[in-house]
Amino acid sequence: MKGYADRKDLPRFIAVFGCLLAAAILLGYVEMLIPIQIPIQGVKLGLANGAVLLMLYLFDAPSAWLLSILRILLSGFLFSSLMTILYSLAGGIFSLLVMTLLKKLRIFGIPGVSMAGAIAHNIGQLAVAALVLRSVESLLFYLPVLLVSGVVTGLVIGVIVRELLPKLTFLNNGGYQL
Template identity: 50%
Template sequence: MKHTTSSNTQIHLVSLGVFLALALIFSYVESLIPFYFGVPGMKLGLTNAVVVILLYLYGPRDSFLVSVLRILLAGFMFGNAFSILYSLAGGILSFLVMLLLVQTKFCKMIAVSVAGGLSHNLGQLLLAAVLVKNYNILFYLPVLMVAGIITGLLIGIIASAIHARVAPLTKD
């Protein structure tokens, strides 16, 4: 019995590592795509798919861990201190919003991802406004909100399609 438990923990740990690697690859792919909409720092948010799926598969603790580690590692590899700060602000706010929606079972994955995408952009923009000490950049807010909804919708569709296929495999 004891043997089974420890091997389950090991499988769990290895799966988290694989998910983290996947999130990092998504970060890298994103940094290659010049996805530019006239607003600086806008991204597709592919890594959010991993965070959403993990939130459903393994729960908040593991999802948060992978999300933060992904931001730190990707920041050191492809970004700088500032991009880490902006990503952290967006990542943590969107994680909290998504956690709330998932825990209260308010809505399904697609809507969770939409709310996540929107709050990610919101968090980044608010931190940028505070750091640059200029509130005019809040003019980008509506554009970023719409952008976050659209990218969140796409990511949500992808994430729920993946989750439906992956979830049966992780059942112990």
């Protein structure tokens, strides 16, 4: 986001940001509607993270952070409770911390960054849950499943985003680079 304000492509940025934010909220909602739910707490597809990933790779980390936090606040107030917002924020912030760092280090491809983000998201939420319940055992019980689900969902979303990115370079005026 740094520098966008004094550049000519600010309107483009705002338009893309708005579209991706709307897409992220919608994707999160669609996910809630999927009738087949895995009967384990905390396992979800993380479709909305796809929009955050797109933002991270199309533009930069600060815009991805803004998108993620706005999405959590907006869909939280629209569809769920304050408590859910806190859990989501914990997962979202931890996930973006990891993804921002790993993208900068350039040691992983997009699927790897996405995977690490999904795992970090699950661990972040689990840590908050363990704090709330004041129980480390519950954390250990859920950890293996949440690790595996993070790998699988992160991989799926990451591959989708990697395939989408080259087709979406018009969104950031061709400035996309890996």
